[in-house]
Amino acid sequence: MTDIFEAIQRSAIRIKNAIDTKDIGYSNQANSSGETQLQLDIQCDMIIEEELSHVLSVNTIASEEKEHPMQLNKNGKYFIAYDPLDGSSLIDVNLSVGTIYGIYEGDFGSKNMVASCYVVHGPRVEMVFAHNKVKLHLLQGDNWEFVKEIRLSEKGKLNAPGGTQQNWTDYHKEMVDGLFKEGYRLRYSGGMVPDLHQILLKGGGLFSYPATSDKPEGKLRRLFEVFPFAFIYKLAGGEAINGKEDLMTLSHAHVHDTSPCFFGSKYEIQRVKEVYANN
Incomplete structure (x- = not known):
């Protein structure tokens, strides 16, 4: 799991750089829902695919931007489904967006989920990783710093x-x-x-x-x-x-x-x- 965690961390830094510097216009391609993709959607999808392809424990990936799953390493045990840039339509008005990962063991499916993660790209880049606990991390320069464990109250506002x-x-x-x-x-x-x-x-x-x-x-x-x-x-x-x-x-x-x-x-x-x- 550590190698996947580190690949997600690297992906988040590269996605931050892409958001800061890349074209935010529309491409001539459509995603699995038939929606026209932003250039950033495609770029972020490629970044995550590339980083996870180096992790031998990852068997198959599925992206919201692709119609079908893609096998990376036939001997890997983890299956990862991800949304590369959730909320990407908010990019042009400079609101926060994010990336979501579901990490499954053996095959995709809720009963096979062993961890999940999301990254928030806002005024600061933060990552929440859930495995045995739900932990918040903050990007400081090119390094990730653990902040705290997250627990919900019984009632919110x-x-x-x-x-x-x-x-x-x-x-x-x-x-x-x-x-x-x-x-x-x-x-x-x-x-x-x-x-x-x-x-x-x-x-x-x-x-x-x-x-x-x-x-x-x-x-x-x-x-x-x-x-x-x-x-x-x-x-x-x-x-x-x-x-x-x-x-x-x-x-x-x-x-x-x-x-x-x-x-x-x-x-x-x-x-x-x-x-x-x-x-």
Whole structure:
């Protein structure tokens, strides 16, 4: 696992340099969802692929930017799914973006996840790595410094509701409004990584991306986004569900399968369970 951790660290430094200096315009290529890729999406994907290709313990990688997984080392035992630049559409307005990694042993799948990681590229570059504990690291120059272990409170204060409101169900909107009536503060940038990072570091709250009328199976991908953050939140003392079920009990049929998802402290997730149990 140490060699993977170090490859992620190297990738993050190279991605920081790419964000600082590379073209942020659109390419003439599309990703697995048919969305036109930014030049940076392609560059960051290539950086991570290159760094992980040097790690003999990595068998196969899957990128959100590629339609199919790619085998690197047939004798490796780890399978890594990653989103090279989550929230890349925020680059041109200079908001925080991130990279997400799900690390699986033996094959892809929630039951095979052994670690996960994300990197926040904002005013500072920070990395959260979850294996036995959830640990925060800060990039200082070209070196990474351990900062602290992260634990969530039982109840938070932040509410980050994703998805277009006109496509929400009535009961979901009522639940979100109910949290605001309790004094929760809106914190939503449109970037999954910085929004979930803020909830983790500020003690707790709720991030939700529900099933909507236009995306009944959810928008966020299980292997690249949903499972990695579910692993982190549960290890940090929180919970992660799809409305009713624990996200880490879900299977997948295709590498790009999606799911509705809710991440938060125990109090907020209990609220979600109560609302969704009756609908």
